[in-house]
Amino acid sequence: MIIRPLTVFERENVRNFYLSLSEDDRRRRFCCTLADETISKYVDRLNFTRDTILGAFDERAQVIGLAELVRGPDQSEMAFSVRADRRGQKIGTKLLERLILRASICGIRKVFVMFLSDNTPMRKMAVRAGMRVETADGESHAALELQSPNAQTLARWLVEEGLSQGKYFSTLGAAHLGLLADRTTCAVREPAGALTPSA
Numbered sequence: 001m002i003i004r005p006l007t008v009f010e011r012e013n014v015r016n017f018y019l020s021l022s023e024d025d026r027r028r029r030f031c032c033t034l035a036d037e038t039i040s041k042y043v044d045r046l047n048f049t050r051d052t053i054l055g056a057f058d059e060r061a062q063v064i065g066l067a068e069l070v071r072g073p074d075q076s077e078m079a080f081s082v083r084a085d086r087r088g089q090k091i092g093t094k095l096l097e098r099l100i101l102r103a104s105i106c107g108i109r110k111v112f113v114m115f116l117s118d119n120t121p122m123r124k125m126a127v128r129a130g131m132r133v134e135t136a137d138g139e140s141h142a143a144l145e146l147q148s149p150n151a152q153t154l155a156r157w158l159v160e161e162g163l164s165q166g167k168y169f170s171t172l173g174a175a176h177l178g179l180l181a182d183r184t185t186c187a188v189r190e191p192a193g194a195l196t197p198s199a
């Protein structure tokens, strides 16, 4: 699995990912039920420069999870979503770790995440990351104060970011090569079919 920050050119990947979520997953991610149009408007407003949108990608360079960090004046909000068929494989946990690392490198001093109080996986992720969880009126709020990054944190971030970008683009290249190979096979077959005289 590869985790890397998305660029503004990948907005449609984010839209497709969120639109593919079930009604219940949308409720868990956004803490309310959202129609397609509202999700689409939300994606239109995402700021890829000020904020961070991390993507988790599979071996075919497809998005299987997203994590967002939206900057605020005193604290920044995080949010997570992993594709239903890939849950329970620590993808959420890895996204959270990388997002916290990224926030620390960006000089953010406090992060938080909001979730419905019955959201056990999100609660476990937050607790494991050392976040302080408070619950009221069916919603939970988990917060973490961040330390200033030291040389070791910086080095870890540089290595992880560099490796993941390299791995992603080689995976993407391989996926495209596979696609080209498929097309070549089709291109050979199609004329043969088209030239076959009908009975």
Ligand SMILES: CC(C)(COP(=O)(O)OP(=O)(O)OC[C@H]1O[C@@H](n2cnc3c(N)ncnc32)[C@H](O)[C@@H]1OP(=O)(O)O)[C@@H](O)C(=O)NCCC(=O)NCCS
Binding pocket: 025, 028, 029, 030, 078, 079, 080, 081, 082, 083, 086, 087, 088, 089, 090, 091, 092, 093, 094, 113, 114, 115, 116, 119, 120, 121, 122, 124, 125, 128
């Ligand atoms: C929350 C979410 C991102 C977690 O992603 P994930 O990849 O499944 O998470 P992980 O595999 O890292 O598991 C996190 C923890 O939850 C536990 N867990 C996973 N699925 C579980 C389930 N169905 N029931 C109970 N615990 C579960 C894991 O064992 C792990 O706990 P541990 O660290 O103590 O072992 C995912 O469930 C999701 O996309 N939910 C919908 C959106 C959402 O709820 N977002 C949160 C609000 S922003």
